[in-house]
Amino acid sequence: MSISLPAPSPPASAGKSIRGNASPNDPLKQMLQEFSCLHTKTRHTGMQEKFFCGYPLNRENGVCPYFRGKRFAVPILKGTVALLRFLWYPNNVKAAILYGPKDVRLEEIGTPKVGPGEVLVKIEAALTCGTDAKVFLRGGHPRMITPPAVFGHEFAGVVEKVSDGVEKFRAGMKVVVANSAPCNQCFYCRRGRQSLCEDLLFINGAYAQYVNIPSRIVKQNMHIIRKNLSFKEASLLEPLACALHGIEEANITAGDTVVINGAGPIGLLFIQLAKLKGAYVISCDMVEERLNMAEKSSADEIVNVSEVDDEVETVRKLSGGFGVDVGIEAVGNPSVWEKTVSMVRKGGTVILFGGCAPGTKFTLDTEFIHYGELTVKGVFHHTPYYVEKALKLLHLGKINTSCLITGEMPLEKLEEALNKIISHQGVKTAIIPW
Numbered sequence: 474m475s476i477s478l479p480a481p482s483p484p485a486s487a488g489k490s491i492r493g494n495a496s497p498n499d500p501l502k503q504m505l506q507e508f509s510c511l512h513t514k515t516r517h518t519g520m521q522e523k524f525f526c527g528y529p530l531n532r533e534n535g536v537c538p539y540f541r542g543k544r545f546a547v548p549i550l551k552g553t554v555a556l557l558r559f560l561w562y563p564n565n566v567k568a569a570i571l572y573g574p575k576d577v578r579l580e581e582i583g584t585p586k587v588g589p590g591e592v593l594v595k596i597e598a599a600l601t602c603g604t605d606a607k608v609f610l611r612g613g614h615p616r617m618i619t620p621p622a623v624f625g626h627e628f629a630g631v632v633e634k635v636s637d638g639v640e641k642f643r644a645g646m647k648v649v650v651a652n653s654a655p656c657n658q659c660f661y662c663r664r665g666r667q668s669l670c671e672d673l674l675f676i677n678g679a680y681a682q683y684v685n686i687p688s689r690i691v692k693q694n695m696h697i698i699r700k701n702l703s704f705k706e707a708s709l710l711e712p713l714a715c716a717l718h719g720i721e722e723a724n725i726t727a728g729d730t731v732v733i734n735g736a737g738p739i740g741l742l743f744i745q746l747a748k749l750k751g752a753y754v755i756s757c758d759m760v761e762e763r764l765n766m767a768e769k770s771s772a773d774e775i776v777n778v779s780e781v782d783d784e785v786e787t788v789r790k791l792s793g794g795f796g797v798d799v800g801i802e803a804v805g806n807p808s809v810w811e812k813t814v815s816m817v818r819k820g821g822t823v824i825l826f827g828g829c830a831p832g833t834k835f836t837l838d839t840e841f842i843h844y845g846e847l848t849v850k851g852v853f854h855h856t857p858y859y860v861e862k863a864l865k866l867l868h869l870g871k872i873n874t875s876c877l878i879t880g881e882m883p884l885e886k887l888e889e890a891l892n893k894i895i896s897h898q899g900v901k902t903a904i905i906p907w
Protein backbone atom coordinates (compact mmCIF):
# COMPACT_ATOMS: atom_id res chain seq x y z
CA MET A 474 0.00 0.00 0.00
CA SER A 475 1.56 3.26 -0.98
CA ILE A 476 0.26 6.67 -0.18
CA SER A 477 1.14 9.54 -2.44
CA LEU A 478 0.20 12.95 -1.31
CA PRO A 479 -0.17 15.66 -3.91
CA ALA A 480 2.44 18.38 -3.78
CA PRO A 481 1.03 21.85 -3.14
CA SER A 482 0.16 23.35 -6.48
CA PRO A 483 1.57 26.71 -7.38
CA PRO A 484 -0.78 29.60 -8.06
CA ALA A 485 -2.42 29.58 -11.45
CA SER A 486 -0.27 32.39 -12.66
CA ALA A 487 2.87 30.41 -11.91
CA GLY A 488 2.20 28.12 -14.84
CA LYS A 489 2.60 31.01 -17.19
CA SER A 490 5.84 32.27 -15.77
CA ILE A 491 7.87 34.70 -17.76
CA ARG A 492 11.22 33.28 -18.74
CA GLY A 493 14.13 35.28 -17.32
CA ASN A 494 15.98 35.45 -20.61
CA ALA A 495 15.45 39.15 -20.93
CA SER A 496 18.55 41.35 -20.80
CA PRO A 497 19.61 42.63 -17.36
CA ASN A 498 18.45 46.03 -18.41
CA ASP A 499 15.03 44.80 -19.45
CA PRO A 500 12.65 47.29 -17.78
CA LEU A 501 9.94 44.61 -17.49
CA LYS A 502 12.27 42.25 -15.62
CA GLN A 503 13.43 45.01 -13.34
CA MET A 504 9.85 45.88 -12.59
CA LEU A 505 8.95 42.24 -11.87
CA GLN A 506 12.01 41.78 -9.68
CA GLU A 507 10.66 44.53 -7.55
CA PHE A 508 7.35 42.84 -7.01
CA SER A 509 7.57 39.16 -7.97
CA CYS A 510 9.36 36.06 -6.88
CA LEU A 511 12.26 34.93 -9.05
CA HIS A 512 12.14 31.17 -8.34
CA THR A 513 11.85 28.73 -11.17
CA LYS A 514 8.66 26.81 -11.57
CA THR A 515 10.32 23.65 -12.83
CA ARG A 516 13.49 23.40 -10.77
CA HIS A 517 13.66 24.89 -7.33
CA THR A 518 17.42 24.86 -7.10
CA GLY A 519 17.82 28.47 -6.13
CA MET A 520 17.49 31.61 -8.13
CA GLN A 521 19.97 30.79 -10.87
CA GLU A 522 17.44 30.23 -13.58
CA LYS A 523 15.61 33.45 -12.86
CA PHE A 524 12.19 32.27 -13.90
CA PHE A 525 9.46 34.50 -12.66
CA CYS A 526 6.86 32.46 -10.98
CA GLY A 527 4.62 35.47 -10.87
CA TYR A 528 3.80 35.19 -7.22
CA PRO A 529 3.64 38.57 -5.41
CA LEU A 530 6.99 38.90 -3.69
CA ASN A 531 7.51 39.35 -0.04
CA ARG A 532 10.72 41.33 -0.41
CA GLU A 533 11.94 40.61 3.08
CA ASN A 534 12.14 36.86 2.45
CA GLY A 535 13.13 37.10 -1.18
CA VAL A 536 11.06 34.10 -2.30
CA CYS A 537 7.38 33.34 -2.78
CA PRO A 538 5.45 31.47 -0.08
CA TYR A 539 5.03 28.55 -2.49
CA PHE A 540 8.77 28.11 -2.93
CA ARG A 541 9.42 28.55 0.77
CA GLY A 542 6.66 26.12 1.68
CA LYS A 543 7.71 23.51 -0.80
CA ARG A 544 11.27 23.54 0.40
CA PHE A 545 10.13 22.22 3.74
CA ALA A 546 6.85 20.56 2.82
CA VAL A 547 8.36 17.99 0.44
CA PRO A 548 10.78 16.43 2.93
CA ILE A 549 8.15 16.58 5.65
CA LEU A 550 5.58 14.88 3.41
CA LYS A 551 8.08 12.24 2.28
CA GLY A 552 9.00 11.55 5.89
CA THR A 553 5.34 11.27 6.89
CA VAL A 554 4.59 8.85 4.05
CA ALA A 555 7.59 6.68 5.02
CA LEU A 556 6.48 6.69 8.65
CA LEU A 557 2.91 5.78 7.71
CA ARG A 558 4.16 2.96 5.50
CA PHE A 559 6.31 1.66 8.31
CA LEU A 560 3.55 1.88 10.90
CA TRP A 561 0.67 0.73 8.77
CA TYR A 562 1.75 -1.44 5.86
CA PRO A 563 3.95 -4.21 7.23
CA ASN A 564 2.02 -4.78 10.42
CA ASN A 565 -1.47 -4.38 9.13
CA VAL A 566 -1.90 -7.51 7.06
CA LYS A 567 -5.27 -9.11 7.51
CA ALA A 568 -5.47 -12.89 7.90
CA ALA A 569 -8.09 -15.38 9.06
CA ILE A 570 -6.83 -17.34 12.05
CA LEU A 571 -8.38 -20.66 13.04
CA TYR A 572 -8.53 -21.07 16.82
CA GLY A 573 -10.65 -24.20 17.13
CA PRO A 574 -13.85 -25.84 15.89
CA LYS A 575 -15.96 -23.16 14.16
CA ASP A 576 -13.78 -20.46 15.68
CA VAL A 577 -12.18 -18.32 13.01
CA ARG A 578 -11.13 -14.73 13.66
CA LEU A 579 -9.91 -12.04 11.33
CA GLU A 580 -6.72 -10.60 12.76
CA GLU A 581 -3.93 -8.28 11.85
CA ILE A 582 -0.58 -9.98 11.59
CA GLY A 583 2.85 -8.84 10.48
CA THR A 584 3.88 -9.30 6.86
CA PRO A 585 5.37 -12.77 6.53
CA LYS A 586 9.18 -12.69 6.50
CA VAL A 587 10.71 -13.59 3.16
CA GLY A 588 13.71 -15.88 3.48
CA PRO A 589 16.20 -17.02 0.82
CA GLY A 590 14.53 -18.55 -2.23
CA GLU A 591 11.10 -17.44 -1.02
CA VAL A 592 8.47 -15.24 -2.62
CA LEU A 593 5.88 -13.02 -0.97
CA VAL A 594 2.55 -13.15 -2.82
CA LYS A 595 -0.20 -10.59 -2.50
CA ILE A 596 -3.36 -12.70 -2.62
CA GLU A 597 -6.01 -11.52 -5.05
CA ALA A 598 -8.41 -14.46 -4.74
CA ALA A 599 -8.76 -17.60 -2.62
CA LEU A 600 -11.36 -20.32 -3.09
CA THR A 601 -13.28 -22.13 -0.39
CA CYS A 602 -12.86 -25.88 -0.47
CA GLY A 603 -14.42 -28.92 1.21
CA THR A 604 -11.15 -29.60 3.01
CA ASP A 605 -11.14 -26.09 4.49
CA ALA A 606 -14.76 -26.54 5.57
CA LYS A 607 -13.74 -29.78 7.36
CA VAL A 608 -10.76 -28.03 8.95
CA PHE A 609 -13.10 -25.25 10.09
CA LEU A 610 -15.61 -27.73 11.59
CA ARG A 611 -12.99 -29.89 13.29
CA GLY A 612 -10.77 -26.99 14.35
CA GLY A 613 -7.63 -28.24 12.60
CA HIS A 614 -6.16 -31.05 10.53
CA PRO A 615 -4.02 -33.86 11.99
CA ARG A 616 -1.41 -33.56 9.23
CA MET A 617 -1.61 -29.96 8.11
CA ILE A 618 -3.00 -27.50 10.64
CA THR A 619 -2.56 -27.16 14.40
CA PRO A 620 -4.47 -24.13 15.73
CA PRO A 621 -4.09 -21.25 16.16
CA ALA A 622 -3.07 -21.11 12.53
CA VAL A 623 -3.74 -19.47 9.21
CA PHE A 624 -5.54 -21.67 6.69
CA GLY A 625 -6.95 -21.83 3.14
CA HIS A 626 -4.96 -23.35 0.30
CA GLU A 627 -6.40 -22.48 -3.13
CA PHE A 628 -5.25 -19.06 -4.24
CA ALA A 629 -3.67 -16.83 -6.87
CA GLY A 630 -2.17 -13.37 -6.69
CA VAL A 631 0.65 -11.03 -7.60
CA VAL A 632 4.31 -11.33 -6.65
CA GLU A 633 4.99 -8.62 -4.08
CA LYS A 634 8.57 -9.38 -3.15
CA VAL A 635 11.21 -11.79 -4.34
CA SER A 636 14.25 -12.78 -2.28
CA ASP A 637 17.75 -13.77 -3.38
CA GLY A 638 18.03 -16.92 -5.39
CA VAL A 639 14.65 -16.60 -7.12
CA GLU A 640 15.14 -16.22 -10.85
CA LYS A 641 11.86 -17.20 -12.46
CA PHE A 642 9.71 -14.56 -10.74
CA ARG A 643 9.70 -10.77 -10.42
CA ALA A 644 7.54 -8.36 -8.45
CA GLY A 645 4.28 -7.65 -10.28
CA MET A 646 3.90 -11.05 -11.96
CA LYS A 647 0.51 -12.79 -11.83
CA VAL A 648 1.01 -16.20 -10.24
CA VAL A 649 -0.79 -19.25 -8.98
CA VAL A 650 0.61 -21.65 -6.42
CA ALA A 651 -0.32 -25.24 -5.61
CA ASN A 652 -0.48 -26.00 -1.90
CA SER A 653 2.38 -28.47 -1.55
CA ALA A 654 5.65 -29.75 -2.94
CA PRO A 655 7.34 -33.14 -2.54
CA CYS A 656 10.90 -33.60 -1.27
CA ASN A 657 12.04 -35.62 -4.34
CA GLN A 658 14.46 -37.53 -2.12
CA CYS A 659 12.46 -39.95 -0.01
CA PHE A 660 11.65 -43.62 -0.70
CA TYR A 661 8.38 -42.78 -2.52
CA CYS A 662 9.66 -39.77 -4.45
CA ARG A 663 12.54 -41.88 -5.76
CA ARG A 664 9.92 -44.32 -7.05
CA GLY A 665 8.06 -41.53 -8.84
CA ARG A 666 5.17 -41.48 -6.36
CA GLN A 667 5.43 -37.86 -5.26
CA SER A 668 1.89 -37.68 -3.86
CA LEU A 669 3.02 -40.28 -1.32
CA CYS A 670 6.11 -38.25 -0.34
CA GLU A 671 7.01 -38.79 3.29
CA ASP A 672 7.95 -35.15 3.64
CA LEU A 673 5.26 -33.39 1.60
CA LEU A 674 5.54 -29.70 2.42
CA PHE A 675 2.14 -28.02 2.72
CA ILE A 676 1.35 -24.34 2.60
CA ASN A 677 -1.68 -22.78 4.26
CA GLY A 678 -2.82 -19.21 4.75
CA ALA A 679 -4.75 -18.37 1.58
CA TYR A 680 -7.45 -16.58 3.58
CA ALA A 681 -5.21 -13.56 4.06
CA GLN A 682 -3.84 -10.58 2.20
CA TYR A 683 -0.32 -11.96 1.85
CA VAL A 684 1.28 -15.35 1.99
CA ASN A 685 4.93 -16.34 1.92
CA ILE A 686 5.77 -19.16 -0.47
CA PRO A 687 8.52 -21.54 0.74
CA SER A 688 11.44 -22.11 -1.60
CA ARG A 689 10.52 -25.74 -2.36
CA ILE A 690 7.06 -24.76 -3.55
CA VAL A 691 8.44 -21.76 -5.51
CA LYS A 692 10.72 -24.16 -7.39
CA GLN A 693 8.17 -26.88 -8.10
CA ASN A 694 4.60 -25.66 -7.92
CA MET A 695 4.45 -21.90 -8.50
CA HIS A 696 3.46 -20.78 -12.00
CA ILE A 697 2.98 -17.58 -13.95
CA ILE A 698 -0.59 -17.14 -15.19
CA ARG A 699 -1.56 -15.63 -18.50
CA LYS A 700 -3.61 -12.48 -18.89
CA ASN A 701 -6.70 -14.34 -20.10
CA LEU A 702 -7.03 -16.19 -16.80
CA SER A 703 -8.54 -14.36 -13.83
CA PHE A 704 -7.20 -14.84 -10.32
CA LYS A 705 -10.40 -16.65 -9.33
CA GLU A 706 -10.16 -19.06 -12.23
CA ALA A 707 -6.46 -19.66 -11.68
CA SER A 708 -7.19 -20.56 -8.04
CA LEU A 709 -8.88 -23.73 -9.33
CA LEU A 710 -5.43 -25.08 -10.15
CA GLU A 711 -4.98 -27.18 -7.03
CA PRO A 712 -8.34 -29.04 -7.00
CA LEU A 713 -8.09 -29.46 -10.77
CA ALA A 714 -4.63 -31.02 -10.42
CA CYS A 715 -6.07 -33.46 -7.84
CA ALA A 716 -8.96 -34.44 -10.12
CA LEU A 717 -6.61 -34.77 -13.08
CA HIS A 718 -4.48 -37.16 -11.05
CA GLY A 719 -7.60 -39.25 -10.34
CA ILE A 720 -8.83 -39.23 -13.93
CA GLU A 721 -5.46 -40.29 -15.33
CA GLU A 722 -5.36 -43.23 -12.91
CA ALA A 723 -8.78 -44.32 -14.24
CA ASN A 724 -7.48 -44.92 -17.79
CA ILE A 725 -10.72 -43.76 -19.42
CA THR A 726 -10.94 -44.22 -23.17
CA ALA A 727 -13.35 -42.48 -25.55
CA GLY A 728 -16.84 -43.98 -25.39
CA ASP A 729 -16.45 -45.39 -21.84
CA THR A 730 -19.32 -45.03 -19.39
CA VAL A 731 -18.20 -43.41 -16.17
CA VAL A 732 -20.15 -42.87 -12.95
CA ILE A 733 -19.09 -40.07 -10.65
CA ASN A 734 -20.50 -40.27 -7.16
CA GLY A 735 -20.63 -36.82 -5.58
CA ALA A 736 -21.20 -33.53 -7.39
CA GLY A 737 -19.25 -31.31 -5.03
CA PRO A 738 -16.31 -29.24 -6.38
CA ILE A 739 -14.12 -32.31 -7.00
CA GLY A 740 -16.99 -34.36 -8.44
CA LEU A 741 -17.83 -31.53 -10.85
CA LEU A 742 -14.20 -31.34 -11.95
CA PHE A 743 -14.23 -35.12 -12.50
CA ILE A 744 -17.33 -34.74 -14.69
CA GLN A 745 -15.62 -32.13 -16.88
CA LEU A 746 -12.40 -34.14 -17.16
CA ALA A 747 -14.26 -37.40 -17.98
CA LYS A 748 -16.14 -35.50 -20.70
CA LEU A 749 -12.82 -34.28 -22.08
CA LYS A 750 -11.78 -37.94 -22.29
CA GLY A 751 -14.83 -38.64 -24.42
CA ALA A 752 -16.82 -40.54 -21.79
CA TYR A 753 -20.54 -40.93 -21.23
CA VAL A 754 -20.93 -39.52 -17.72
CA ILE A 755 -23.46 -40.39 -15.01
CA SER A 756 -23.47 -38.03 -12.04
CA CYS A 757 -24.96 -39.07 -8.67
CA ASP A 758 -25.66 -36.82 -5.69
CA MET A 759 -28.47 -36.13 -3.26
CA VAL A 760 -28.48 -32.32 -3.44
CA GLU A 761 -30.58 -30.91 -6.26
CA GLU A 762 -28.51 -27.71 -6.57
CA ARG A 763 -25.35 -29.74 -7.06
CA LEU A 764 -27.01 -31.94 -9.64
CA ASN A 765 -28.03 -28.81 -11.53
CA MET A 766 -24.35 -27.87 -11.55
CA ALA A 767 -23.51 -31.39 -12.75
CA GLU A 768 -25.89 -30.86 -15.64
CA LYS A 769 -24.24 -27.51 -16.41
CA SER A 770 -20.88 -29.30 -16.32
CA SER A 771 -22.35 -31.42 -19.15
CA ALA A 772 -22.97 -34.71 -17.36
CA ASP A 773 -25.06 -36.97 -19.60
CA GLU A 774 -27.19 -38.53 -16.85
CA ILE A 775 -28.18 -37.15 -13.49
CA VAL A 776 -29.25 -39.42 -10.64
CA ASN A 777 -30.66 -37.97 -7.45
CA VAL A 778 -29.88 -40.84 -5.09
CA SER A 779 -32.46 -39.68 -2.56
CA GLU A 780 -35.19 -40.15 -5.16
CA VAL A 781 -34.38 -43.67 -6.38
CA ASP A 782 -34.86 -46.98 -4.50
CA ASP A 783 -31.54 -48.47 -5.43
CA GLU A 784 -28.88 -46.23 -6.87
CA VAL A 785 -26.58 -49.14 -7.77
CA GLU A 786 -29.33 -50.75 -9.83
CA THR A 787 -30.21 -47.39 -11.43
CA VAL A 788 -26.61 -46.83 -12.53
CA ARG A 789 -26.22 -50.42 -13.80
CA LYS A 790 -29.39 -49.98 -15.86
CA LEU A 791 -28.11 -46.70 -17.30
CA SER A 792 -24.98 -48.51 -18.43
CA GLY A 793 -26.74 -51.29 -20.30
CA GLY A 794 -27.08 -53.68 -17.34
CA PHE A 795 -23.40 -54.62 -17.10
CA GLY A 796 -22.21 -51.79 -14.95
CA VAL A 797 -20.00 -48.83 -15.80
CA ASP A 798 -16.47 -49.06 -17.16
CA VAL A 799 -15.15 -46.69 -14.51
CA GLY A 800 -16.55 -45.66 -11.14
CA ILE A 801 -15.21 -42.63 -9.27
CA GLU A 802 -15.99 -41.83 -5.65
CA ALA A 803 -15.73 -38.14 -4.80
CA VAL A 804 -17.67 -37.97 -1.54
CA GLY A 805 -15.48 -39.50 1.17
CA ASN A 806 -18.02 -41.87 2.71
CA PRO A 807 -17.36 -45.64 3.21
CA SER A 808 -20.90 -46.61 2.16
CA VAL A 809 -20.50 -44.65 -1.09
CA TRP A 810 -17.12 -46.37 -1.60
CA GLU A 811 -18.92 -49.71 -1.45
CA LYS A 812 -21.68 -48.61 -3.80
CA THR A 813 -19.14 -47.26 -6.30
CA VAL A 814 -17.43 -50.67 -6.44
CA SER A 815 -20.84 -52.34 -7.01
CA MET A 816 -21.65 -50.02 -9.94
CA VAL A 817 -18.63 -51.13 -12.00
CA ARG A 818 -18.67 -53.92 -14.62
CA LYS A 819 -16.31 -56.90 -14.63
CA GLY A 820 -12.84 -55.82 -15.62
CA GLY A 821 -13.67 -52.22 -14.74
CA THR A 822 -11.77 -49.67 -12.66
CA VAL A 823 -12.77 -48.00 -9.41
CA ILE A 824 -11.13 -44.78 -8.24
CA LEU A 825 -11.65 -44.03 -4.58
CA PHE A 826 -10.80 -40.34 -4.32
CA GLY A 827 -12.94 -38.97 -1.46
CA GLY A 828 -11.02 -39.18 1.82
CA CYS A 829 -13.10 -40.77 4.61
CA ALA A 830 -12.88 -40.02 8.33
CA PRO A 831 -9.83 -41.63 10.04
CA GLY A 832 -10.41 -45.16 11.31
CA THR A 833 -13.33 -45.98 8.98
CA LYS A 834 -13.49 -49.22 6.95
CA PHE A 835 -15.52 -50.66 4.09
CA THR A 836 -16.14 -54.17 2.78
CA LEU A 837 -15.49 -55.66 -0.64
CA ASP A 838 -17.06 -58.75 -2.19
CA THR A 839 -14.00 -60.96 -2.70
CA GLU A 840 -15.73 -63.07 -5.35
CA PHE A 841 -16.65 -60.00 -7.39
CA ILE A 842 -13.16 -58.53 -7.13
CA HIS A 843 -11.46 -61.82 -8.03
CA TYR A 844 -13.71 -63.30 -10.72
CA GLY A 845 -14.64 -59.85 -11.98
CA GLU A 846 -10.97 -58.84 -12.28
CA LEU A 847 -11.71 -55.44 -10.82
CA THR A 848 -9.11 -52.75 -10.38
CA VAL A 849 -9.71 -50.76 -7.19
CA LYS A 850 -7.41 -47.78 -6.66
CA GLY A 851 -7.08 -45.17 -4.00
CA VAL A 852 -5.88 -41.81 -5.34
CA PHE A 853 -4.69 -38.90 -3.25
CA HIS A 854 -3.62 -35.32 -3.91
CA HIS A 855 -1.53 -34.15 -6.88
CA THR A 856 2.06 -34.03 -8.11
CA PRO A 857 4.00 -31.20 -9.86
CA TYR A 858 3.32 -33.00 -13.16
CA TYR A 859 -0.46 -32.81 -12.70
CA VAL A 860 -0.24 -29.21 -11.48
CA GLU A 861 1.51 -28.24 -14.71
CA LYS A 862 -1.03 -30.10 -16.83
CA ALA A 863 -3.95 -28.60 -14.91
CA LEU A 864 -2.63 -25.09 -15.57
CA LYS A 865 -2.46 -25.90 -19.26
CA LEU A 866 -6.10 -26.95 -19.23
CA LEU A 867 -7.09 -23.70 -17.52
CA HIS A 868 -5.06 -21.64 -19.99
CA LEU A 869 -6.63 -23.49 -22.90
CA GLY A 870 -10.09 -22.65 -21.53
CA LYS A 871 -11.01 -26.34 -21.32
CA ILE A 872 -12.60 -25.98 -17.89
CA ASN A 873 -15.97 -24.35 -17.37
CA THR A 874 -15.11 -22.31 -14.29
CA SER A 875 -18.52 -20.67 -13.87
CA CYS A 876 -19.95 -24.05 -12.75
CA LEU A 877 -17.41 -24.17 -9.97
CA ILE A 878 -17.07 -20.62 -8.64
CA THR A 879 -20.56 -19.60 -7.66
CA GLY A 880 -19.99 -16.59 -5.43
CA GLU A 881 -17.63 -13.88 -4.25
CA MET A 882 -17.18 -12.55 -0.72
CA PRO A 883 -14.74 -10.33 1.19
CA LEU A 884 -12.36 -11.86 3.73
CA GLU A 885 -14.58 -10.54 6.52
CA LYS A 886 -17.32 -12.97 5.45
CA LEU A 887 -15.14 -16.09 5.36
CA GLU A 888 -17.18 -17.85 8.05
CA GLU A 889 -20.36 -17.33 6.03
CA ALA A 890 -18.64 -18.66 2.91
CA LEU A 891 -17.45 -21.79 4.76
CA ASN A 892 -20.93 -22.37 6.16
CA LYS A 893 -22.23 -22.25 2.58
CA ILE A 894 -20.01 -25.19 1.67
CA ILE A 895 -21.14 -27.07 4.79
CA SER A 896 -24.83 -26.53 3.96
CA HIS A 897 -24.25 -27.39 0.25
CA GLN A 898 -25.18 -23.93 -1.03
CA GLY A 899 -23.41 -23.17 -4.27
CA VAL A 900 -20.06 -24.75 -5.06
CA LYS A 901 -17.01 -22.60 -4.32
CA THR A 902 -16.88 -19.02 -3.10
CA ALA A 903 -14.04 -16.73 -4.11
CA ILE A 904 -12.69 -14.83 -1.11
CA ILE A 905 -11.35 -11.44 -2.15
CA PRO A 906 -9.11 -10.05 0.60
CA TRP A 907 -8.74 -6.47 -0.69
Ligand SMILES: [Zn+2]
Pocket residue numbers: 602603604605626627711712
Ligand atom coordinates in the same frame (compact mmCIF):
# COMPACT_ATOMS: atom_id res chain seq x y z
ZN1 LIG B 1 -8.85 -27.77 -1.88
Ligand SMILES: [Zn+2]
Pocket residue numbers: 655656657658659660661662663669670671672673
Ligand atom coordinates in the same frame (compact mmCIF):
# COMPACT_ATOMS: atom_id res chain seq x y z
ZN1 LIG C 1 9.51 -37.31 -0.86
